[in-house]
Amino acid sequence: MNGQNKRARRRTLAGPAALLDRVLALASPYNSSLLLLIVFLVVIAVGLFVIRDLHTTNVEAQKMYAGSVLGLRRIGELQYQAQETRRSTFYALTTNDSNLQLEYADQSREADRRVNEGISEYLLQARMPHEIELGKRLQRDWSEYLNVRNEVLASILEGITKEAVNLDLKGGVPAFERVRQDLEEIKRLYDEQASQQLANVAATSRRTIFRLIGVLGITLALASASVWAIQRSKMLGAIQLAKLQMEFVASVSHELRTPLAVISSAADNIADGLVGGKDQLKRYGSAIQNQCRQITELVNQILLFASTKDRKNRYTLRPLQVSRIIDAVLDNTAELVQEIGFVIERRIESGLPCVMGDLSALSQCLQNLIVNAVKYSGESRWIGIHAFVHDSEARSSKEIRITVQDRGMGIDRLEMPHIFEPFYRGAAVTAAQIHGTGLGLSLAKSIAEAMGGTLSVVSELAVGSIFTLHLPIVEKQKSEMASVTSKPDPSIRT
């Protein structure tokens, strides 16, 4: 059995395509949301990345504007005011009216005040050592020019024009030329900085474009992969369903054919007069009866499954004693268990509260679990049924748990998520040619959920499985009403 199981597993793991299909099949219940979430996260990450780059470009551009454009404007203003200082001094030369000369002197002094302010502002903004040095040199040269300018103004106001002109030619022109050169040098410095920063902005912008193209490409690839994966997952699901349905039809046909063959054979023998004597006829009748019961049970199960899927089944829920449910199940399966020589260990805790449910449905649910345990127990021939109260994991109250345990072949970990799917049959089970429709566990789970409970499983290969039916406890008053109509159970009976 284990060898077959391993071979089956090896078959399923062959090749990367099969591995991918298997991963997709595993993730199939979540794949759409999962992939959409991944794409969403990637898009957000891309957006943040692009925003960060745009912000950097914007900061660079602002720095360029503040550092260079404003700087150039400041230098332009400085150049204008320096020229204005000199121009106003010359205007004073053009008149003999002392009052007008004083006005020009005032204008010249106002302009030189602005130049001094501009130089101070430049020195405040300067960061690099050569900028500071240049600023100080400009300050010194401007101060020297102003000294000459003051002498020239004094001479003009005194009315000694010739001396004023001589002073300006001798001292004013070279001093102002030095100032002009200083300003030109500052301007050139700003030009260089602006060019450098422009190059930085261009580089950042180029980098942003490349990144944007890159991340958009990745997003597109991811989105395409997501769509492909979703489509493939859906296709795989459809193929799987079709395969399961085919297997189901084959299985049902096989299940029907065996009893039909027995019935047919018995009928032929009776018709051909081969059956003689009352006892032999009785035995044939009993065989036909058994096979008919099997067929009826199979058909009932298929109908029950169909009704649960169509949601047509209406259960009558009422408080039930756990022992009563288990007794009913054991009665129903007694014949089967005795035939193949199984031992059922039954343990029910004393004083268990009632559960709310439909007796027939719950019996069917547990019966399916016991039949499965019989099928997959192998040589151990032991089944344990245990009922007890336990803290609920889903609710903050207590619940009744009924476990059906076997010591059989167990279930592969990879198959665990699928065993409650309708028509699903494990690879090992198929390989072992164990008959079944793949509906038993699906039906049991549907019934458990219809009763407000759940069905869980713990299993280990070659060790066994424990299926647990979780049922909510009914309110105290209803429980008391139920206990009046039935007898107390013995705590443990083997």
Added chain:
Amino acid sequence: MRRLAGLLFILASAAFSIAALSFGPAPNSRLLPEPQIASEQNLAVVVNLSNPVQNLSMPELRRIFLGERSHWPNGRRITLVMMESGQPERAVVLRDICQMNETDFNNHFLHGVFTGEVLVSPKTLATPVGVRKFVFNVPGAIGYLRVSDLDPSVKAVRIDERGPEDKGYRLHVPPRTSK
């Protein structure tokens, strides 16, 4: 009778008019502006801040204002600043420093420039603000301003060891008349 009543009315009117004139001005007369009475101000002689001179005697000052001295002790050329004719400040300078009237002063300079005795001809400015700015701009300038027109851009020199704020200062100018 009618004549007697008329005579009485005339007498009463005359008596009322005399009484009104005797007891003070008519009520409307209180609305008329009273003539302003303000005290005289001192007139400061000002030089450029760079000028090292702190004190001048009245004779020195007279020589300077008559253009008979050409340079300051630091070698700077003296530039004399006068206000336009008709200004009370100019009148005070002509009267108290130059001890001349307007005509004599003008003749002195015309004659002095012609003969070469006068070394400096005065610059004439219209307002005290102009005088202040001129003195501020020209290191060798000397002018005069009311104390109320002084500011830190110029320096007031002492005359015979008395500053314009001191008691016994000799240059006073009548208050400006409000227009």
